[in-house]
Amino acid sequence: MFHWLEKHPFxxxxxxxxxxxxxGLVEILPNFAQxxxxxxxxxxxxxxxxxxxxxxxxxSCNACHSQLIRPFKAETDRYGxxxxxxxxxxxxPFLWGSKRTGPDLHRVGNYRTTDWHENHMKDxxxxxxxxxMPAYAWxxxxxADIDTAYADQLTNAQFFSVPYNKPVPMKDGSxxxxxxxxxxxxxxxxxxxxxxxxxxxxxxxDVQDMVAAGKIPEIVALIAYLNCLK
Amino acid sequence: MENRxxxxxxxxxxxxxxxxxxxxxxxxxxxxILAAELAFxxxxxxxxxxxxxxxxxxxxxxxxxxxxxxxxxxxSGIWATWYYVGQRVLKVSMAESKVLMFLGKLHFxxxxxxxxxxxxxxxxxITTSKEYAEFEWPIDIAIVVVWVLWGLxxxxxxxxxxxxxxxxxxxxxxxxxxxxxxxxxxxxMEIPTMLATSPAGETGxxxxxxxxxxYSGTNDALVQWWYGHNAVAFGFTVxxxxxxxxxxxxxxxxxxxxYKLSLLSFWGLMFVYLWAGGHHLLFSTVPDWMQTMxxxxxxxxxxPSWGSAINMLLTMKGEWQQVATSPLIKFMILASTFYMFxxxxxxxxxxxxxxxxxxxxxxxxxHVHDGVLGWVxxxxxxxxxxMAPRVFKRELYSKSLMAAQFWIQTLGVVLYxxxxxxxxxxxxxxxxxxxxxxxxxxxxxDTVTALHPYYTIRAVGGALYLVGFLxxxxxxxxxxxxxxxxxxxxxxxxxxxxA
Numbered sequence: 001m002f003h004w005l006e007k008h009p010f011x012x013x014x015x016x017x018x019x020x021x022x023x024g025l026v027e028i029l030p031n032f033a034q035x036x037x038x039x040x041x042x043x044x045x046x047x048x049x050x051x052x053x054x055x056x057x058x059x060s061c062n063a064c065h066s067q068l069i070r071p072f073k074a075e076t077d078r079y080g081x082x083x084x085x086x087x088x089x090x091x092x093p094f095l096w097g098s099k100r101t102g103p104d105l106h107r108v109g110n111y112r113t114t115d116w117h118e119n120h121m122k123d124x125x126x127x128x129x130x131x132x133m134p135a136y137a138w139x140x141x142x143x144a145d146i147d148t149a150y151a152d153q154l155t156n157a158q159f160f161s162v163p164y165n166k167p168v169p170m171k172d173g174s175x176x177x178x179x180x181x182x183x184x185x186x187x188x189x190x191x192x193x194x195x196x197x198x199x200x201x202x203x204x205x206d207v208q209d210m211v212a213a214g215k216i217p218e219i220v221a222l223i224a225y226l227n228c229l230k
Numbered sequence: 231m232e233n234r235x236x237x238x239x240x241x242x243x244x245x246x247x248x249x250x251x252x253x254x255x256x257x258x259x260x261x262x263i264l265a266a267e268l269a270f271x272x273x274x275x276x277x278x279x280x281x282x283x284x285x286x287x288x289x290x291x292x293x294x295x296x297x298x299x300x301x302x303x304x305x306s307g308i309w310a311t312w313y314y315v316g317q318r319v320l321k322v323s324m325a326e327s328k329v330l331m332f333l334g335k336l337h338f339x340x341x342x343x344x345x346x347x348x349x350x351x352x353x354x355x356i357t358t359s360k361e362y363a364e365f366e367w368p369i370d371i372a373i374v375v376v377w378v379l380w381g382l383x384x385x386x387x388x389x390x391x392x393x394x395x396x397x398x399x400x401x402x403x404x405x406x407x408x409x410x411x412x413x414x415x416x417x418x419m420e421i422p423t424m425l426a427t428s429p430a431g432e433t434g435x436x437x438x439x440x441x442x443x444x445y446s447g448t449n450d451a452l453v454q455w456w457y458g459h460n461a462v463a464f465g466f467t468v469x470x471x472x473x474x475x476x477x478x479x480x481x482x483x484x485x486x487x488x489y490k491l492s493l494l495s496f497w498g499l500m501f502v503y504l505w506a507g508g509h510h511l512l513f514s515t516v517p518d519w520m521q522t523m524x525x526x527x528x529x530x531x532x533x534p535s536w537g538s539a540i541n542m543l544l545t546m547k548g549e550w551q552q553v554a555t556s557p558l559i560k561f562m563i564l565a566s567t568f569y570m571f572x573x574x575x576x577x578x579x580x581x582x583x584x585x586x587x588x589x590x591x592x593x594x595x596x597h598v599h600d601g602v603l604g605w606v607x608x609x610x611x612x613x614x615x616x617m618a619p620r621v622f623k624r625e626l627y628s629k630s631l632m633a634a635q636f637w638i639q640t641l642g643v644v645l646y647x648x649x650x651x652x653x654x655x656x657x658x659x660x661x662x663x664x665x666x667x668x669x670x671x672x673x674x675x676d677t678v679t680a681l682h683p684y685y686t687i688r689a690v691g692g693a694l695y696l697v698g699f700l701x702x703x704x705x706x707x708x709x710x711x712x713x714x715x716x717x718x719x720x721x722x723x724x725x726x727x728x729a
Contacts, residue, residue, distance in 0.1 A: 002493055006396045009388045009404070016405050016500055021412060023504035023527075028452055031517050035448040058355035060289040066590055070513040074662035077670050085515035088447025093359050096451055096514065100590035101268070103674040125271065130679040134267070134274035138284045148436030154426035155442055183430035 039086025041171040044162050044178045047187050048194035051149035052225025055218045064101035080107040090162055102133055109230040114201035117223045144221035150187035153180050195220045238317040239325035240621045242334035246310035247614055251703045253302025258696045260295040265689035285353055293364045294352045300362055307610035308469040314617050315399050315476045320391035330386045337379040344372045360454050362461050363417050367441045370418045381407050398492050402472030409464030417457035419444040448515050459507035466606050471538050473613045478542055478562045481616050482552055483723035487544035491537050498534030502527055509580035528580030535573035542566045557632040561612040568604025593654025600647040603695055611702050618706055619725050624713030626727035631705050639698035645691030653684035
């Protein structure tokens with residue numbers, strides 16, 4: 001049979017394809033629908049958080065930081081409750097990372113604050129002596145892309161039925177509704193309102209001036225995102 | 231006319247040889263810079279005076295490094311060898327078909343445009359974040375076109391072949407083509423965000439090139455690592471095996487040791503490899519049975535991997551003195567040895583209890599690099615060394631330079647993986663250490679500062695490998711421009727090389 005296949009390239013290629021495609025079908029498909037379900041307490045991202053997530057991606061934070069707490073005592077002691085599949089239901093793309101040059105960030109919002117991040121992103125080694133993390137000074141001047149973040153939200157809502165403007169259940173039995181804007185202008189206004197709440201806890205005068213002038217630097221969006229990781 | 235030996239046309243092979251050397255240098259240089267940044271964080275701001283911190287920062291450069299060596303150096307190497315080996319084992323010249331020649335050149339030029347687009351977009355931070363699939367949708371479409379052109383090249387050449395039976399190398403090239411095509415397409419399913427419409431009726435909102443993944447969370451991770459792991463399979467293993475099956479027998483003048491072993495290894499590899507992606511997700515939120523499948527099949531994977539490697543080593547049976555006399559054979563034998571080594575190390579790391587320590591640490595980085603530096607890098611350079619005299623009709627410029635390169639790079643690889651083993655296991659153990667009261671023994675930063683010596687050694691190892699690569703580039707360049715001209719009769723087996 002193999003000799004025959006080697007003389008018939010078409011059938012050879014079909015054979016190879018079937019053999020390699022098999023594993024993916026068996027491994028990926030059976031659990032697909034279930035894995036897409038959110039767990040109670042998981043909210044969609046607000047427009048500023050989404051913009052911050054894009055800043056996180058733009059700077060490949062995931063190259064050094066994981067967002068996946070494994071079910072070991074050492075990890076739950078260090079980072080909090082181990083990660084659950086449904087917590088990632090609104091993550092497109094997923095940001096688990098594959099290397100921990102720095103610590104895990106899946107629940108960083110539980111134990112770090114806005115001003116901690118502000119100081120740390122400006123001078124990591126000044127906050128954590130010995131840190132090998134570089135400074136991210138440009139995030140204090142580059143503007144966050146709110147329009148694209150809004151387009152992200154719309155795409156999530158329209159193509160993947162992510163529940164914006166709908167009540168989602170919380171762990172304590174209450175519900176929360178994450179509002180999504182009706183227009184680009186409204187999205188920018190909502191992002192600015194969120195940004196003002198963040199900058200109230202920040203010290204950088206330039207950042208505060210920018211936000212007061214209606215502009216949102218990347219750092220503010222990033223901090224909004226990091227604070228929502230819980 | 232009919233009695234003359236076939237003359238092959240290496241125009242396209244030469245073009246890809248050029249990008250192999252160029253992008254190899256770029257990718258490895260960025261790698262050395264990244265290694266230096268981890269050892270000495272001040273390197274991150276080395277161009278700070280020019281206001282370029284954003285572009286020399288570790289996080290911005292990291293995807294450029296991985297993509298430059300995977301899609302730059304390795305892919306170019308695969309294509310350079312395909313456009314060389316393909317003609318020779320199918321006994322047909324590219325010059326016999328104007329269409330195939332045109333497709334080959336188009337393949338190269340579109341690829342080059344794609345490379346430029348990738349470099350610009352990654353420097354700008356335009357990325358989907360998925361490892362080795364960072365490119366946004368417009369580049370993805372370009373990549374699919376380039377890939378299809380290669381496919382047309384492969385099957386076109388097969389279509390007009392004189393040799394009926396496909397040689398082993400061709401099996402592997404076909405498998406690379408099909409494997410990557412399937413994986414890449416499914417992993418990069420994404421929706422451009424400009425397709426969304428706001429309730430106010432606005433369309434085309436935000437960056438036009440931006441997209442989001444069609445899968446979310448755990449599913450996205452599963453598809454990504456099914457891709458990520460097998461991009462290694464069909465980029466770093468399958469086509470490199472194609473190379474060694476051609477170049478080692480050719481250079482040594484020995485027949486492949488066993489046809490049956492090559493059959494077993496090929497079909498075994500095809501079947502087993504795809505299951506192993508789950509080992510990237512051990513202890514994650516994917517179902518336990520998938521993790522176990524990933525783990526078990528990773529161990530089974532030793533069989534087909536070692537099958538090919540042993541087949542290659544035994545091909546040298548009775549001719550082992552060539553390892554001592556020819557640096558080119560040295561490169562290939564060490565490549566095949568590193569392949570065995572790396573394919574034993576991988577399965578060990580895929581065992582759950584080992585993975586609990588190894589995952590997220592530098593041991594994984596060490597594993598990748600003994601594979602890519604020792605196996606992929608050595609094999610691609612060997613292939614180009616073997617091709618150069620035949621493509622340029624000149625003697626290799628310097629045997630002693632090649633020998634020196636071999637030892638410098640081998641030392642570099644050894645420093646690299648040993649330091650990363652120690653770094654990874656040290657850090658993995660420190661993360662999980664508890665004191666006698668049950669509290670964590672170390673804060674995270676303790677486990678970072680402990681790695682400084684190993685990061686320094688790794689940077690030195692990487693720099694040595696880069697120096698060796700420059701020696702390689704110089705040797706090829708001098709061969710091209712100053713090597714003694716040789717006749718076809720000198721090009722039977724062992725490549726001619728000047729002392």
